[in-house]
Amino acid sequence: MSTVQTDDRTTVVPMLDCSGITMSFGGIPVLKGITFSLEPGTVTALAGENGAGKSTLMKIASGQYRPDSGQVQVRGQHLPSGNTQAAYALGVAIVPQELASIPEMMVYENLFIGRELKNRFGVLDRAAMIEAAKGYLKEFGLDTDPKTRMKALPVGVRQIIEIIKATHRGARVLLLDEPTSAIAAREVARLVGIVRSLRDQGVAILFTTHKMEEIRAMADRVVVLRDGKLVSDTPLADITDDGIVTAMIGRELDQLFPERPDAGTDTVLEVDNLVIAAGAEPVSFTVKRGEILGLAGLVGAGRTELLECIYGIRKPVSGTVTVSGTTLKPGAPLSSIARNLAIVPEDRKGAGAVLSLSVLDNATLPRIAAFSKFGILSGRKRREAIGTVMKSMRLKSNGLDQHLDHLSGGNQQKVVFGRWLTGEVDALLLDEPTRGVDIGARSEIYRIITELSSAGMAVVMASSDMPEILSLSHRAFVMRELSVVGELDRAQLDSPTVQDSIFRLASGQNAAPVKDTTP
Amino acid sequence: MNTIIEAVPALQRRDLKEIASGFLIRHIMVVVMLLIVAFFAYRSARFATPDNLTNILIAAAPFALIALGQTLVILTGGIDLSVGSVMAASAMAAAWTAKNAGDNPMLPLLAAVVTGLLAGSINGLIVSKFEVPPFITTLGMLTLASGIAYVIGNGAPISGLPASFGSYANTQILGLTLPVVLMIVAILVLAFVMKRTNYGLRVYAIGGNRLAAEIAGVRSRNILFSVYAISGVLAGLSGLMLASRVITGAPNLGQGYELDAIAAVVIGGASLMGGRGTVWGTAIGLLLIQTINNGLDLLLVPAYWQNVIKGVIIVAAVGVDVWAARRGSR
Known part of the structure; x- marks a missing residue:
């Protein structure tokens, strides 16, 4: 077995080879001697908690940062740092978490930035670029018009265009930083298809993610970082989900969700006929001491808007919010804070x-x-x-x-x-409290939420993470089009068909949810 | 409850060398300043005399007040282009008052402060309430206030003022003139305010992230209004001091001063995007510019060449700072 592997090593030159990478920021070591390599035609998942050093390693592997020691080689050639052009020339491309597309420019212009096609007079040849762009988009299964402005497209499509931009310039190593953190489930399926077809063309792909399903769906191999050290590097088939989680957090994760204590009886938060925007149905509900109310719904259903109206970041059309018997002044966060209302917004940055x-x-x-x-x-x-x-x-x-x-x-x-x-906090509003938070810190946050609620806070929690809603809340609302369209009590939340009913309410359809078609 | 994450690690130990180089990098402007001082002291025997150092402080004083006001504005992510003209309008208003209201030193002072406050408040109101970009708002005020300055004097300087008009600039306290004392007091007070008070923290917060600050309970409109109003008042005082030095109100006084003030703030390490910068940094930037002016004068460098050299030094200084910041954050 081992001799076979040695033979592989000598015949296949790795696409990307990192050896002994160390890096520190302001005296704090972030990477402590990382060595790994990517072979052509493979997909590697880079897993690890937030702060484990994934993004830094990505930036070093793509030549954006210079490591304190160690070096990166691309097909045997040294990768200079601080020079993205050189990285491109060597065939390394990165699609960052926050996309680097230019929203005001058209799709084809974005695709050809930096290497525009010119005619023989040295003037831009737009027709040729549009034609070529059409071909690329088609190849990746997009029927987008190349003359669409980038900003008009959903994030998932923009991301695929970024991938096209990277690969049509001949990238042989593709680094994807959190490629699925901001896109919808249907778009994830398409992304998985694209990653696989690039792999089949011999591209070496490295991606980071928080989600186990995506590691399973996309990767051949998983590399786990913990506290700046590489703690595991194995073929995916040789490691279990639990094994990956254990490697990430350094101990076994026995229980993600803590127990849910019973809610109290006194009403703390009272929302009365709150109209979020013109045309929306009024929303009324109360939350008791120690109670966690979940808000489910699709993106854009109005969960964030509802929380913002309650807190006062946004002025409601009409209606009132009362905390512990005192009615809040609408649109005035300062008065909400004075009444012991607190918010953790969705968009942390x-x-x-x-x-x-x-x-x-x-x-x-x-x-x-x-x-x-x-x-x-x-x-x-x-x-x-x-x-x-x-x-x-x-x-x-x-x-x-x-x-x-x-x-x-x-x-x-x-x-x-x-x-x-x-x-003191009487009522706590949480908007996607674990977005972009890794699994270890996530269970910490669940513990904190449960402890706070059992200490007497009334909690309203908007979340797109179904297990979060199902496990933490005493009661849940489903929202659609800025209105509450359904309420589920604890017994309904425990029913085996609950996900299905939430989906139906959220999408406004009576049909069963469409299964993701993963190619 | 189960403990999932290990306890907080103790503060990382750093070796001495790193601390020393970190210190140099963080205070790179002080190093640049010392190098420039050393150069002038070496080239000119007159440079490092007490008299000359006093001259530098006297020259720095009118810039100091507007640079301090500018610091607050820039910390919120804005800019105040109008300070030079507001100085002129305030000086003219003060001179007109002195000419018409007799020999009372309080009235011209009041006129200058009120003019500055008015101009600054209008800027603040338009920026905070109507959300017109600060660059445009204060560019308009630059033109408007300059116009007012000429209107007050009917297009000519106001001279023949009572002797008391000279007292603002020429009164001595502990061997220093009033403007220099005011500069030192203003630096100390604002350094304290920005570092140790609610107000200072709120200014930094809205410059760093206005929405997040509002959610955390900062009334950002009030704070925005206040920084422009403060900048206006300081410009008014500064204009009065400058006019008092020559006992004349000149409508073209302070012209272009806003650029030196902005340069001082930026040399001091502030980010034009807001949220980053310090009062001490501005003080260093201010002294740096004035030291260069003074040193080049002593070396008899022709005036036009002085501007060329100053321009190069300003950009080079900020370039070094950006380089150091990049090194430091690594």
């Missing part, structure tokens, strides 16, 4: 945290009055209070003065969460 500020300052903002006298911030008091909370959140940071942009997504989320807990 855009709405949750100020990335340019430190952990301490981010956590100070919502409770600033409690940490100051005559407008002057206290030094020790806030440091103590925030330090205690962040410790209980098990925040991994280089002290409270570390800026948020140097923290991983999961740790940023802990700050966005924890900043409320230095004071």
